[in-house]
Amino acid sequence: MKSNDGQEYxxxxxxxxxxxxxxxVELANVLRAMRKVAGHLGPNVGRIEYTGMSRGGGxxxxxxxxxxxxxxxxxxxxxxxxxxxxxxEALHRTEWSDHVWKLLEPTIRTLGGLANVRLQKIVSVAxxxxxxxxxxxxxxGLYTPTVRKEAFAETRAGFNxxxxxxxxLVYLWWTAAWGGNGDHEPVPAYENSLHALEALTGRxxxxxxxxxxxxxxxxxxxxxxxxxxxxxxxxxxxxxxxxKTLKWYPSLAEKKAPDAQTRKxxxxxxxxxxxxxxxxxxxLALDSPDITPIIxxxxxxxxDDVVPTSRWDFSIPSRPVVDPHLVARLKSLFLNxxxxxxxxxxxxxxxxxxxxxxxxxxxSGRCFHQKEKLPELDWNVTLLMDASGSMxxxxxxxxxxxxxxxxxxxIGSRNHFQAYAYFEVDGVCMISRLIRDRQLLSVPPSGxxxxxxxxxxxxxxxxxxxxxxxxxHVTDGESNxxxxxxxxxEYCRKQKIHxxxxxxxxxxxHAMVRQYGRSIQFVDHYGQLxxxxxxLLRHTFLYGNKPHLYGEGTARxxxxxxxxxxxxxxxx
Numbered sequence: 001m002k003s004n005d006g007q008e009y010x011x012x013x014x015x016x017x018x019x020x021x022x023x024x025v026e027l028a029n030v031l032r033a034m035r036k037v038a039g040h041l042g043p044n045v046g047r048i049e050y051t052g053m054s055r056g057g058g059x060x061x062x063x064x065x066x067x068x069x070x071x072x073x074x075x076x077x078x079x080x081x082x083x084x085x086x087x088x089e090a091l092h093r094t095e096w097s098d099h100v101w102k103l104l105e106p107t108i109r110t111l112g113g114l115a116n117v118r119l120q121k122i123v124s125v126a127x128x129x130x131x132x133x134x135x136x137x138x139x140x141g142l143y144t145p146t147v148r149k150e151a152f153a154e155t156r157a158g159f160n161x162x163x164x165x166x167x168x169l170v171y172l173w174w175t176a177a178w179g180g181n182g183d184h185e186p187v188p189a190y191e192n193s194l195h196a197l198e199a200l201t202g203r204x205x206x207x208x209x210x211x212x213x214x215x216x217x218x219x220x221x222x223x224x225x226x227x228x229x230x231x232x233x234x235x236x237x238x239x240x241x242x243x244k245t246l247k248w249y250p251s252l253a254e255k256k257a258p259d260a261q262t263r264k265x266x267x268x269x270x271x272x273x274x275x276x277x278x279x280x281x282x283x284l285a286l287d288s289p290d291i292t293p294i295i296x297x298x299x300x301x302x303x304d305d306v307v308p309t310s311r312w313d314f315s316i317p318s319r320p321v322v323d324p325h326l327v328a329r330l331k332s333l334f335l336n337x338x339x340x341x342x343x344x345x346x347x348x349x350x351x352x353x354x355x356x357x358x359x360x361x362x363x364s365g366r367c368f369h370q371k372e373k374l375p376e377l378d379w380n381v382t383l384l385m386d387a388s389g390s391m392x393x394x395x396x397x398x399x400x401x402x403x404x405x406x407x408x409x410x411i412g413s414r415n416h417f418q419a420y421a422y423f424e425v426d427g428v429c430m431i432s433r434l435i436r437d438r439q440l441l442s443v444p445p446s447g448x449x450x451x452x453x454x455x456x457x458x459x460x461x462x463x464x465x466x467x468x469x470x471x472x473h474v475t476d477g478e479s480n481x482x483x484x485x486x487x488x489x490e491y492c493r494k495q496k497i498h499x500x501x502x503x504x505x506x507x508x509x510h511a512m513v514r515q516y517g518r519s520i521q522f523v524d525h526y527g528q529l530x531x532x533x534x535x536l537l538r539h540t541f542l543y544g545n546k547p548h549l550y551g552e553g554t555a556r557x558x559x560x561x562x563x564x565x566x567x568x569x570x571x572x
Contacts, residue, residue, distance in 0.1 A: 010076025011142055012083060019073035024276050026072045027065065028283035030079065034063070034086050041087065041140065042094035048086060050280070052271055061089050065272050077146075084147035087140040091131035096218050100127065101248045103222040107229075108248065117244050118166055118236055122197070123225050124247040125170050129177050130204045130221065137208070148178065158243055164189055165240040173197040189239075193232040200228045274301075289313075291431070291457055298456050299487045307482045309453050312432035315441035320404025326530050330409035333537055340373040379415045380466035381406070381537075384458050385434065386475035387421040391445040395476065395505075400442055402474075402530050403434050411438065416463055422454035423447045429482055431457050451479035451515075455488030459497050470540055472533065473501040478511050485515045498540060502532060 016033060020026040031048065038045040038061070046059040053060075063082065068074050092098075104123065108116060132148060135141040152175060159167040169190050176198060203224045207217055272280070278301055281293035289311045296306055346354055346369040354369035361367040383406065385391075385399050403419045410417040419434035424447025431454060432443045451473070459471060471492060479485050492499040501520040503512045512520055523532045 010080045012079040013076045016076070016079060021072050023069070023072055024279035025283055026074055027068065027272075027276070028280045030068060030074060030082070031063070031280065032284060032287075033079075034082065037083055037086055037140075038090045041090045045090045045093050050272060050277070052277055053281070061086060061093075080143055081146050081150075083140070084143035084145075087135050087143055088128070088131060088147060091134055092127065094214075095131055095134060096214050097127045097131070099215070099218045100221050100225075103218060104225065105248075107226060114241050114244070115233065115237070117241055117246060118233070119229050120247040121166065121170055121241075121243070122229065125174050126200060126204065126221075126225060126228075129174065129201060130208060132178075133205055133208045145178075152180075163240065165242050166236055167242040169193055169197075169236065169239060173201070177201045193235045196228055196231045200224060294460050295453050295456055295483065298460075298491050299483045303483055305483045307427055307429055307450060307453065309429045309431065309450075309457060309482075312430040312443065315432055315434070315436070315443055318400050318404070318434070318440040318442035320400040320440060322401070322404050322408050323530065326405050326534065327408045329534060330406065330537070333534065334379060334409065334413075334415065337538075341376045343372045343374055345370050345372065376414070378466065378468065379410070379417075380463055380469045381410070381415065381417050382458060382462055382471045383417075383419040383434075384454060384471060384473045385419065385421045386449055386451065386473075386477075387423040387432075387443050387445040388449040388477070389423075389446050390476055396442075396445050398529050399474065400440070402533060404440055405530055406533065407435060407438075407440060416466070418462075420454070420458050422450060422457075424450055424481055429453050448481040449475065449477055449479050450482035451475055452485040452488045453482040455485070455499065456483075456491050459488070459492050459495060459499075462495075462497060469495070469497040470537075471497050471499045472536065473499065474504060474529065475501065475506075476504050477506050478508075478515055489517065489519060500536060500540070502529070502536070504529060 018029040018033070020029060027050070031050065034048045038048055046061055048061045048063065050063050050065045063086075068078055068082065101123070104119075108119065111119060128151075132141070132144050135144050152171075155167070155171050155174070159165050159171070161168060164187070172187075172190060173194055176194070204221070207220045207224070210217055210220070278293065278297065282297050285291045285293040290308070291311060292306065292309045295309050296303070299306060345351075346357060347360070347366040348368040348370055349365055351368035351370040354367055357367040357369070359367075383403060385403070387396070387399075391399070399421075406417060407419070417435070421432050421434055421443050423430055423432075423443065423445055429450035430443075432441070434441050434443075455471070455473060462469060462471070489499060499519055501512075501516045503509065503516075503520050503522045505524065506512060506522075509522055512522075521532070521536065523529060
């Protein structure tokens with residue numbers, strides 16, 4: 001379409017806002033947009049993926065990336081064409097075209113040779129006509145004509161129009177359903193069959209308008225297909241069949257051939273490189289529940305230890321017990337050790353003489369100024385809590401209390417405080433937020449401990465551009481699922497995130513030291529956790545990332561009066 005200034009615009013230009021000049025980002029934006037389009041078409045559509053992506057298995061709608069590559073941002077006409085393809089294929093899923101084939105399977109088994117090919121060719125085109133009629137009832141019908149026009153051209157190239165054939169008959173019927181005549185003069189040999197097929201188009205339109213369920217519509221379509229076949233099977237038996245490709249294999253349904261509009265393509269297949277594919281998956285993971293590609297981008301895509309990692313949003317409200325004295329001490333910590341910014345108040349009646357305001361002395365007397373150093377609260381603190389099965393009961397209650405105390409101390413300032421919990425369900429590492437919109441949340445502890453992947457995931461989503469980044473990891477045991485903890489420790493070091501692990505009430509401390517190295521501290525039981533967090537924050541504010549934060553040799557295992565194992569310089 002054209003605007004008033006004569007410039008060409010595609011339909012997608014009116015809704016597609018996320019564009020990029022980088023190949024991987026643009027391809028990820030398009031794939032994300034196609035998934036949203038499919039989501040508006042209905043359930044049971046399946047995943048939409050590029051060739052080479054295998055997360056969706058055999059149920060995925062595969063997009064050939066060669067049709068999009070070459071110019072970025074991708075032109076709107078290519079996006080419109082892709083929306084038409086996705087709409088066509090998705091409606092085959094939502095209208096259960098496979099179920100129609102299964103209903104026709106008993107009849108297909110009784111036919112042999114060319115009769116089977118003829119019936120399947122007619123049913124395949126009829127299903128294409130039906131789903132496009134369904135699309136025309138919505139705004140998505142604006143995108144299918146260009147796809148249909150391309151399919152017409154590809155079908156026309158497969159036969160000789162001057163000779164009689166079933167392929168030419170089906171082509172005439174297909175184009176006539178959309179107001180065309182196939183550029184053919186009327187052929188007497190096709191007249192009766194074409195009349196029956198055009199009547200089939202009208203019945204398909206009526207079925208599409210039915211308010212009954214999808215199973216009833218499938219039964220009706222199967223019935224009218226068989227009725228039409230009985231009416232024309234004798235008249236089409238003498239016609240030549242050019243394309244003898246079967247659309248459905250009764251014995252092996254998974255070998256079903258692609259639909260007519262998506263079977264052929266004029267583009268040369270150009271697979272995406274492994275790097276571009278990984279970058280696309282990484283871009284999609286940023287706003288997706290599945291964040292496994294983020295973990296793989298850190299530890300390597302060939303690491304077999306990585307387990308699926310997902311965000312968990314089905315949290316429950318938390319009711320922590322807040323200690324007002326601990327909250328007051330935490331607030332004073334953040335105030336005392338915050339950086340100071342100098343603020344100058346001018347035009348005062350007292351204070352130091354301001355040379356820039358001396359002219360006001362005989363007029364109003366406001367020739368003084370005063371400098372104040374105010375705390376700049378810009379801490380970036382994140383708590384990562386182990387919510388494995390061993391954390392049930394009083395341990396998890398103490399974790400909830402700790403999160404509540406820190407949240408109360410940091411709320412209402414420029415500090416950024418966030419808390420997460422991680423646990424395992426059916427081999428998947430789940431990451432859940434414990435704070436959302438100032439509301440405290442909780443999760444039911446369960447499963448194994450995937451500490452390495454949880455550290456990477458939380459560190460990846462910590463706000464960037466902050467000078468003071470502190471990640472406090474609280475766990476009661478070794479990591480026994482997913483990638484090694486050393487990947488998380490190394491990633492935090494590269495991102496300049498200060499990682500400290502608190503090991504609580506775990507007997508085999510040497511095993512945890514082997515995993516976490518000098519980044520681990522110990523407390524004897526969870527009742528000491530709030531005070532241990534307070535002391536840890538104080539030491540971090542004083543010494544930052546200096547190595548002596550973690551103690552040396554036996555200092556890591558020594559005992560203070562409260563049996564909180566912290567460096568000796570802060571145990572008093």
